[in-house]
Amino acid sequence: MEALVPAFLLAALTQLCDKPAMLTAILADRYGRPLTVAITAGIAHATLNLAAALGGSLIGPMMTPNARALLLAMALIFGALGAAGSNRVKDRLDGWKLGAFFTPLLGVLILAFGESTPFFTLALSTGGQPWFAAAGASIGTFGVAFVAALLGERTWAAMPWRWLRILSGIGFLIAGCWIGVNALRLT
Known part of the structure; x- marks a missing residue:
């Protein structure tokens, strides 16, 4: 159960200013549904x-606690790097007729x-509760997708995501470095 809330928070923070949410808003406007x-x-x-949780459940038992912490640190640092990017969608899927x-x-x-x-x-998921991690992340991402779809492209794009990206990126970087230093036993 302890993986549910962190997965929810991490998913919601990353998805709020990421490309899938923008694409969801674009497609909601296009289809009107x-x-x-x-x-x-x-x-x-x-x-x-669910695929990530399955992978975590398979590799988790083979990892030491420090390796698990280091993997989480790497995920947070890569999340910080991803927050530095843009949330603009290059392909609006206009040619897709599905x-x-x-x-x-x-x-x-x-x-x-x-x-x-x-x-x-x-x-x-490597910490031993993969399905709670998948559930938390899925709830967080669905919540963001739901709000993006309801607001639509114009309103979603007008939100001040830049500051959230900067703050979440800094937070991810600090947390990732802290966890990584502790995992490597450098403190």
Whole structure:
């Protein structure tokens, strides 16, 4: 149960100013079905989080506690680096004619595959509670996708995400360095 809340918070913070949320807002406006788009974006995120949790449950028993902490530190540092990027979506999937269910499902699945949230889920899953980590991350990502879909592209893009990206990036970097230094027993 202790992996549920950190996974939720990490997922929500990273998704608030990340590309999958922006794509969800774009597709919700295009199809005019925000609830359908939000649900399918949530399914895409849940699929990735479940795969990451499965991976964490497989490698977790082979890792020492320090290795698990170091993996979490690396995930946080990579999350900080990801926060420095842009949330602009380069491909709006205009050529995709798969409808209001499959376009967001596949588009968000592909876009979120390289994002920080599955890496956080993997790192938290190695601690022994993979399904709670997957559940927390999935709830966090669905919540953000739901809000993005309801607000739509114009309102979502107008939000001051830059400051949240900077603050969350700094927070991730500090936490990652702290956990990493402790995992390497340098303190």
